Amino acid sequence: xxxxxxxxxxxxxxxxxxxxxxxxxxxxxxxxxxxxxxxxxxxxxxxxxxxxxxxxxxxxxxxxxxxxxxxxxxxxxxxxxxxxxxxxxxxxxxxxxxxxxxxxxxxxxxxxxxxxxxxxxxxxxxxxxxxxxxxxxxxxxxxxxxxxxxxxxxxxxxxxxxxxxxxxxxxxxxxxxxxxxxxxxxxxxxxxxxxxxxxxxx
Numbered sequence: 001x002x003x004x005x006x007x008x009x010x011x012x013x014x015x016x017x018x019x020x021x022x023x024x025x026x027x028x029x030x031x032x033x034x035x036x037x038x039x040x041x042x043x044x045x046x047x048x049x050x051x052x053x054x055x056x057x058x059x060x061x062x063x064x065x066x067x068x069x070x071x072x073x074x075x076x077x078x079x080x081x082x083x084x085x086x087x088x089x090x091x092x093x094x095x096x097x098x099x100x101x102x103x104x105x106x107x108x109x110x111x112x113x114x115x116x117x118x119x120x121x122x123x124x125x126x127x128x129x130x131x132x133x134x135x136x137x138x139x140x141x142x143x144x145x146x147x148x149x150x151x152x153x154x155x156x157x158x159x160x161x162x163x164x165x166x167x168x169x170x171x172x173x174x175x176x177x178x179x180x181x182x183x184x185x186x187x188x189x190x191x192x193x194x195x196x197x198x199x200x201x202x
Contacts, residue, residue, distance in 0.1 A: 106126075
């Protein structure tokens with residue numbers, strides 16, 4: 001017996017079963033099948049990239065191992081060796097003492113020879129603590145000159161009186177040279193000491 005569109009009742013029942021099945025399976029497709037397919041697609045794409053990834057890893061590995069002088073590791077090793085040599089040369093050149101200061105003028109990396117020359121511990125000289133041991137009548141002026149040099153971004157060059165741990169007063173000549181980065185911006189100072197200086201500063 002035919003019905004609409006030339007379909008029998010049995011045909012309509014079959015189509016009904018198909019539609020119902022599709023409606024029933026759609027949530028499963030959305031929640032399970034489609035994510036799984038997307039995951040498989042991503043994994044397949046990753047597998048295709050493995051040869052390229054292996055090549056990149058090999059290239060990086062070569063850069064991070066010594067290969068006669070041209071790798072990144074070789075360059076870093078040369079820089080480290082130069083820094084080590086410099087750290088040994090500087091105390092020998094400036095045997096009466098040296099220090100570094102940051103861009104704000106705070107002392108750090110104070111050499112043991114400077115501590116010995118001034119007979120003060122590194123703790124007593126670090127930061128701005130060194131100012132405490134300048135003779136009272138000179139302290140304000142010297143600290144002002146130091147801060148003015150920092151503010152102006154120029155070298156510092158002054159003689160002043162410094163008091164040791166035994167209450168002895170010694171004359172010191174301090175020169176601090178500005179340090180600039182690749183952009184010509186002030187990054188700090190490298191300072192050197194000379195003991196028993198004359199009052200006039202050249």
